Amino acid sequence: MQAGVETVLSCPLRILMLSPQYRPIVGGYERAAERLSAALAARGHCVTVIAERRDKAWPAAEFLEGVSVRRLWCAYLPRLHMPTALISLTLFLLTQGRRFDVWHVHQYGLHASLAVALGRLLHRPVVLKLTSSGGQGVARATAAGRFPSLSAALLRRVTAVVALSRETTGEALAFGIPPERIHHLANGVDTAKFRPQSERERYELKQKLGIGLHRAVIYVGRLSHEKNPDGLLHAWSKARPLLTADWKLVFVGDGPMRGELESTVRANGFEADVLFAGQQSRVEQWMGAADIYVSSSHREGLSNTLLEAMASGLPVVATRVSGVTELVKETDAGLVAEVGNMDQLSRALVMLAGDGLLGAKMGAVGRQVISKSYSIESVAARHEALYLSLINASSALRQSNSSRPTEQLKTAAHLPHPFSVLMFVPQYPYPVVGGLEKQSHELARALAAEGFPVQVVSGRTARGQPCSDVVEGVSVTRISWPRRKLCRFFRAPIDVARALWRRRRSYDVIHLHQHSWVGLYVILLAKLLGKPILTKLPNVGDLGLPGLRKQAFGWLRHAILLQSDGIVAMSAQSLAELDYVRYSRERVLLTPNGIALREMSVRMATEDLSVDACQVVFLGRLSEEKQLDVLLDAWAVVCNDGTHEASLAIWGEGPMEHALKQQCVDLGIDTRVKFAGHVGSAASRLAEMDILVLPSRAEGNSNAILEAMAAGLPIVSTPVGGTPMLVGDLGIHFLFRPGDVHTLSVVLLRLIKDRSLRLRTGMAMRRRAEQHFDIQDVARTYATAYGLLAAGKRDLIGKASNPVVLEGS
Known part of the structure; x- marks a missing residue:
């Protein structure tokens, strides 16, 4: 099985999830579908x-946690809902x-039956998840529906x-x-x-959520x-007189019975x-504040909240519904x-409320069970193996998604004369030095060093810049680039042409x-001139293709971009x-950014270990998407720990600098x-x-991360864009969700206090960069x-891809 999973990681699968109800609808199977989809996307698959x-207020299309979500039209009215939903689903499956x-x-339901029928017609394997048992099991639910x-x-x-x-088996x-x-695969948490x-x-969560003491x-x-x-509530009324006064029953959730339940509470004096x-969006906080989890259901599939409670280390009291016997009783x-x-x-x-030791023991057992068999990562891996076995891992599929050049590829790449490349970069070093500008310059230098003729066309963004220049062996032509956007809008296209x-x-x-x-105008010019063009996507999400559609004339800009002969993607999300x-995947080149390793100083593991102070650095633009306010909040927690000496250096400039300095003062x-x-020379100073x-909250392939890896530093970052791929299996242990102050502070403290861990991790980052x-x-x-591209073989460039881009699990 494990071998199958590794094959998936180098050949990402295209997975279609059919979930009639999805976010913003929040329920058991919806949350399970969302969690599995995000985990598979994080492992490099296209979901x-x-x-x-x-x-109508729900977006027809959006990108959530690396997953493309398409919402199909339906008339959500009595007698019209199901027919219109099935028509929309039929059209989508037949066309796409x-x-x-x-x-x-x-x-299950009519949409499942339809998917099975069309899957057989289109020769696509269909997986059906049985989400419940008993009265809502597949047999009774099908018999009670239409066309049983x-x-x-x-x-x-x-x-x-x-x-x-x-039970469902x-x-x-x-x-x-x-x-x-039939495959026994549980939900993941x-x-x-x-x-x-x-x-x-x-204690802090109880105070925050109003539970108190x-x-x-x-x-x-x-x-x-x-x-x-x-x-x-009936059970609670019987238990309450036998409990100490500090116990409280907490209902998290909403539904049609809430009014009735509140009336019962008032009538019995239980307020x-x-x-x-x-309804709460941060269920994990409520689980963290609780002492016992209870479920009184008449029927369930495999309760997500039960899994979450066990993962949170809570002892469980539950009725014997599907999954409870094997998960809890046994x-x-x-x-x-x-x-x-x-x-x-x-x-x-x-019994549990009166025996704290028993509850702690049961909670620890539950956490161990979940960590071993029900983590979302292991569940996603088992689904990968199932999908791959159904697709049969045919050689045709592997070859169509192969990442390594074949002999045909090498022959097609051979030209009777050396080809030359023209790069268009709106702003090119120097004096503008950002991530995109750095990467374009490093690539141009490396190509020139390999003997390929390279020239760059860029904008003259600063006074004194020559129109023609040679920057470290690269020929640069700079065109007029007015500061006023309106002037640039009319002038730049003429000069570019x-x-x-x-x-x-x-x-x-x-x-x-x-x-x-301006870049999209270059695509149109390339088509007029008959020149093949390769376009790089430097970012994802709101700064990538989805964000492009939201801009003025986004549909037009989007259509022009897709006319590129090839597109560079630097992450699985891209x-x-x-x-x-x-x-077309055949025209997508998967490659990461690179770093000039021979020019980077490395922090050696033999440095003086008697120095206690740890120096943490941020490198980048001081702008909203970098979320430096989150870093400062976490740094306040680090400083309050008081068991170490550490300093934070912020290298960069940007519009948020004043606000961030004020935040530091406010936090003390x-x-x-x-x-x-x-x-x-920030790259060379990183070794210090x-x-x-x-x-x-958004990155492509961060140059700061690459430079720090080359310098031998451990990386603490968010799992956005290509970051999980850059840091690899070891580095993902130091990633945290965007905006998660708590986890960021915990990870920082762990590295600050453990010098040996810092050095080992830093050297591993350097080896991965090499x-x-x-x-x-x-x-x-x-x-x-x-x-x-020069040989007219644009449908083969996908075979030149670097498989490392699809890593990230």
Whole structure:
């Protein structure tokens, strides 16, 4: 199985998730579908979710956590909802279903039957997830729906079934699905997000959430009849007189029974003992503040909240519904009551509330069970293996997505004369030195060093810049670049056209480094001149293709960009965005940014270890997307720890500098933070530091991270863009979610206090940079792609790709 997973990582799958209800609708199977989709996308796969657009206010298309979400039109009205939803789904699957390698259907119903039928027609494997059992199991739900005989016949022909528990497995067998098609795969849980809390953390969360000094029994779920919250209140009324005064029952969730439950609480005088928290987006905080988890459901599939509670280290009291026996009873992670027996449930609550040692032991067992078998990473890996086995891992699929050049590729890249490249970079060093400008210059230098003729056309952005120049061996032509945007809008296209026309015989390929409006004009000029053009996508999300569509005339700019003969993607997310707009994979070059390793100083592990002070550095522009306010909040926590000496240096300039300095004063950390402004030769000075921190909410392939890796520093950053790929398997342990102050402070303190860990990790980063990100190797990848374009073989440039781009798990 493991070998299969490794194959997936080098050949990403195109996975279609069919989930009629998806965000913003929040329920059990919706959350499970969302979690699995995001985990598969993080592992490098191209995941698209199809859902219903029941409200015009919901976007028809968006990009969430690396997943493309398409909401199909339906008339959400009685008698019209199902027919219109099925028509939209049919049209989508018939026109675009072949783009995907496997279809995964979440929840059964007519849409599942339709997907099975069309999957067989289009020769696509279909996976059906059985999300519940008993009264909502596949047999009874199908029998109670429309066209029961036809639906049942189709569902029995599904390629594979995912069963969440032994109960759902038995029901699938009884329904008539052959055992070889049934796969026992559970839901997964984010074990980093849902984790046991220290006593101090639990106390702080209780104060924050209004629980105060009470100990809490927590219920998380919809307040509806199948969840039996009224039965839980009945059990609580019996248990409460036997508990100490500091216990409180907390309902997290909303639903049609809330009013009835609140009336019952008032009628019985329980207002001080019961808290209705309503719908909450940060469920992990409520789990962290609780002491016992309780579930009183009449039926479940495999409860997500049960998994989350166990991951949070809570002892469990639950009714014996699907999955509870094997998860709770057989592992001793909690106590189990029979369905509907609220007396048993009440006695279990009293037992756990009165025995703290037993509860702590059960909570620890539950956490161990979840970490071992139910983490979202391991669940996603098992789904990868299932998908790959269904697709049969044919050699045709592997070859179509192969990342290494073949003999045909090498032959096609060979030209009877050396080809030359013209790069267009709106701003080129120097004096403008940003990430994009650095990378374009490093690549141009490396290509020149390999013997390829390279010239650059750029804007004259500063006074005194010559119109023609040679910068470290690279020929640069600078055109007029007025400071006023309106003047530039009319002047720049004329000068760009003149420059490209005059030099048309001196270059074979155009490389565009930025899809600004001037860059898109370059694409049109390349088409008029008959020159192949390779366009680089420097970023993702709002700064990538999805963001381009939101700009003025976004549809036009988007259409022009897709006319490029080839596009460079630097991360799995960027590839997913291209997949979403149906850009041919054969014309996508996967390659990371590179770094001139031979010019970088390295922090050696033999340095003086008697120095206690740890120097943490941020390198970049002081702008909103870098989220430096989050870093400063975390740094305040680090400073308050008081068990170390550490300083934070902020290298860079930008519009937020004044606000950030004021924040330091407000937090009382201004003496522990140094704003250095623009630092010349920052790359060479990184070897003097100990840790690089980059809390950005958006990145492509960060030059700061590459430079820090080359300098031998550990990286603390967010898992955005290509960052997980850059830092690799070891480095992902030091990544944190954008905006997560707590995790950032914990990771920083861990590295600050452990010098040996810093040095080991830093040396591993240097080795990874040497292995994958040397600029000379990157330049050779580009040279192969240029050769193919110049030879008219644009459909082969995908074969020149570097497979490291798809790493990130």
